[in-house]
Amino acid sequence: MTVHVRYFAVLRERAGRERESVEIEPMTARELVDRLIRERGLGLPSPLIRIAVGGAFVEDGSVLADGDEIVLLPPVAGG
Amino acid sequence: MRSFFFLRWPVADMFRLTSDPIVPTHRSDDQAGAFVTFKGRVRSRNGGRTVLRLEYEAYAEMALTEGNAMVGEAIERFGLVDAEIVHRIGLLEVGDTAVWVEVAAPHRREAFAAAEWLVDQLKWRVPIWKREIYAEGDSGWIGADAPPGGGKFEVEFGRRMTCLHEVGEAGARLLGEARVLIVGVGGLAVGALPALVGAGIGTIGLVDPDEVETSNLHRQTLFAAADVGRGKVERAAAFATRLRPGMRVETFPHALEATNADALIRAYDWIVDGTDSFAAKRLLNAVCRRHRKPLVTASVHRWEGQIMTVMPDGPCLACLFPQSPPEGCVGTCAEEGVYGGLVGLVGSLQATEVVKGILGMSILDREVLLVDLRTSDVTRLARTSRPDCEGCRGELPGSDDPLEVSRLEQAASRFGAYRVVDIREVGERPALAVPHLHIPMSRFDPPSGPMVLVCAHGVRSLVLAAELASLGIPAVSLRGGVSAHPELADAGPG
Numbered sequence: 275m276t277v278h279v280r281y282f283a284v285l286r287e288r289a290g291r292e293r294e295s296v297e298i299e300p301m302t303a304r305e306l307v308d309r310l311i312r313e314r315g316l317g318l319p320s321p322l323i324r325i326a327v328g329g330a331f332v333e334d335g336s337v338l339a340d341g342d343e344i345v346l347l348p349p350v351a352g353g
Numbered sequence: 354m355r356s357f358f359f360l361r362w363p364v365a366d367m368f369r370l371t372s373d374p375i376v377p378t379h380r381s382d383d384q385a386g387a388f389v390t391f392k393g394r395v396r397s398r399n400g401g402r403t404v405l406r407l408e409y410e411a412y413a414e415m416a417l418t419e420g421n422a423m424v425g426e427a428i429e430r431f432g433l434v435d436a437e438i439v440h441r442i443g444l445l446e447v448g449d450t451a452v453w454v455e456v457a458a459p460h461r462r463e464a465f466a467a468a469e470w471l472v473d474q475l476k477w478r479v480p481i482w483k484r485e486i487y488a489e490g491d492s493g494w495i496g497a498d499a500p501p502g503g504g505k506f507e508v509e510f511g512r513r514m515t516c517l518h519e520v521g522e523a524g525a526r527l528l529g530e531a532r533v534l535i536v537g538v539g540g541l542a543v544g545a546l547p548a549l550v551g552a553g554i555g556t557i558g559l560v561d562p563d564e565v566e567t568s569n570l571h572r573q574t575l576f577a578a579a580d581v582g583r584g585k586v587e588r589a590a591a592f593a594t595r596l597r598p599g600m601r602v603e604t605f606p607h608a609l610e611a612t613n614a615d616a617l618i619r620a621y622d623w624i625v626d627g628t629d630s631f632a633a634k635r636l637l638n639a640v641c642r643r644h645r646k647p648l649v650t651a652s653v654h655r656w657e658g659q660i661m662t663v664m665p666d667g668p669c670l671a672c673l674f675p676q677s678p679p680e681g682c683v684g685t686c687a688e689e690g691v692y693g694g695l696v697g698l699v700g701s702l703q704a705t706e707v708v709k710g711i712l713g714m715s716i717l718d719r720e721v722l723l724v725d726l727r728t729s730d731v732t733r734l735a736r737t738s739r740p741d742c743e744g745c746r747g748e749l750p751g752s753d754d755p756l757e758v759s760r761l762e763q764a765a766s767r768f769g770a771y772r773v774v775d776i777r778e779v780g781e782r783p784a785l786a787v788p789h790l791h792i793p794m795s796r797f798d799p800p801s802g803p804m805v806l807v808c809a810h811g812v813r814s815l816v817l818a819a820e821l822a823s824l825g826i827p828a829v830s831l832r833g834g835v836s837a838h839p840e841l842a843d844a845g846p847g
Contacts, residue, residue, distance in 0.1 A: 282723060283654040322678050330735035345734060349674045350652040350659050352691055353541045353629035
């Protein structure tokens with residue numbers, strides 16, 4: 275199945291892209307993030323990255339579905 | 354040039370500013386039978402506060418033009434022979450003369466009336482601000498007095514806001530009674546401050562220890578080039594009272610610290626986060642929760658901003674980001690750069706949250722709003738409370754280091770299920786009173802699943818946690834070890 279990932283802030287810069295569609299086996303939201311950390315060199319510890327699916331933040335164990343719109347959000351500190 | 358008896362027309366120095374003690378000219382003119390002199394002095398009490406000294410600041414060019422025009426007008430209006438005003442600027446001590454007004458008229462009635470009219474007009478028309486420095490160490494900028502004639506300026510100032518259906522007279526009153534604290538007078542404050550002043554917020558507090566730097570100006574546009582090297586809170590306060598002279602601005606040229614945060618935050622109704630460090634944001638989050646004060650927090654990165662409002666009973670910042678990023682992990686404006694127009698926008702959104710919150714309108718209390726100005730995308734994401742969140746309980750972050758916890762409960766909120774592993778060598782005392790595995794560090798073989806490592810003082814366990822983290826094994830160290838946590842020690846003999 276395919277999910278659509280959007281990267282924000284430092285994650286977008288590290289991933290070198292703003293959005294991408296990813297082919298996945300059935301997996302949880304956190305498993306996808308861990309995979310993207312490795313494949314895209316996101317360079318942040320996984321627990322720091324928050325995951326939203328379909329416009330709402332989800333728990334790590336939330337199971338992804340075909341077509342999910344996923345947003346990955348890092349903490350941002352600038353002011 | 355002085356005004357001579359035959360010259361009854363405004364001349365350039367009927368209104369003067371001086372940074373030295375005032376020496377009046379004591380003009381004399383044979384046509385004048387009545388001289389009225391008004392002397393304004395620095396007094397030691399104001400609004401229940403003890404005033405140590407005063408600082409006057411003028412927008413000199415405009416003050417001189419307006420001041421001279423005003424005196425000329427008085428001469429015409431009251432048929433005066435002569436008039437003179439001298440106003441001090443700079444630092445004044447209690448008892449010093451701050452302003453001197455002298456009026457010469459043929460008869461006493463015009464002289465008294467003109468002197469009073471001039472003092473009222475002076476406070477209302479001439480751009481001079483005073484900062485009171487209090488015995489408690491803080492200070493407040495006070496703009497010109499409300500204009501004569503029943504606050505006509507205030508009414509006109511607020512008219513377009515009050516016209517809004519959602520505001521009205523009642524809403525305007527709520528805004529006028531509100532006390533809003535802005536912590537961090539940087540880019541975000543540039544957007545927030547003008548919008549809050551414009552909305553008619555009655556009292557604004559400003560907290561920042563820094564001085565204006567040249568590299569700030571491109572995004573902190575309420576400052577001017579001439580402000581470089583001067584205190585940010587003072588310059589921002591001067592901006593606010595120029596915009597709306599009757600408002601109150603309280604300045605705190607200090608950093609927000611765990612030691613002063615409670616006292617500062619307690620004194621306000623709404624808190625705006627203008628800080629640029631995650632540690633400061635977490636501190637604000639915790640202290641606002643502790644005192645049940647709403648917090649509008651935001652941050653910016655290059656072209657992107659995040660903003661959310663933390664209400665006393667809603668999800669907090671630590672619910673969304675339970676851990677602080679390690680140093681250098683997420684950049685600051687200094688390291689990463691930031692588009693100047695972004696901070697004005699995000700800060701203005703923060704002010705809007707405050708205004709709407711005061712008016713009871715819907716706010717971002719269960720969402721985070723993401724703005725990306727590169728693409729013009731705006732995204733709203735729903736957020737919920739996290740069970741057992743220490744930020745919600747108003748607790749300060751025990752440790753900003755992802756390798757440490759200060760209490761076992763923090764490991765629960767970080768990992769869910771976890772094991773306690775005692776890594777001390779065989780024979781070290783006291784034994785742990787909580788369920789645990791004992792795997793001495795000298796022959797450590799990691800068990801499966803997340804773990805909290807415990808040793809005597811938290812040093813060996815931190816080293817081991819770092820080593821395990823580098824292998825991708827979830828482990829944290831209990832800060833301070835058993836010696837800092839007597840409640841974990843077995844009280845029995847041995």
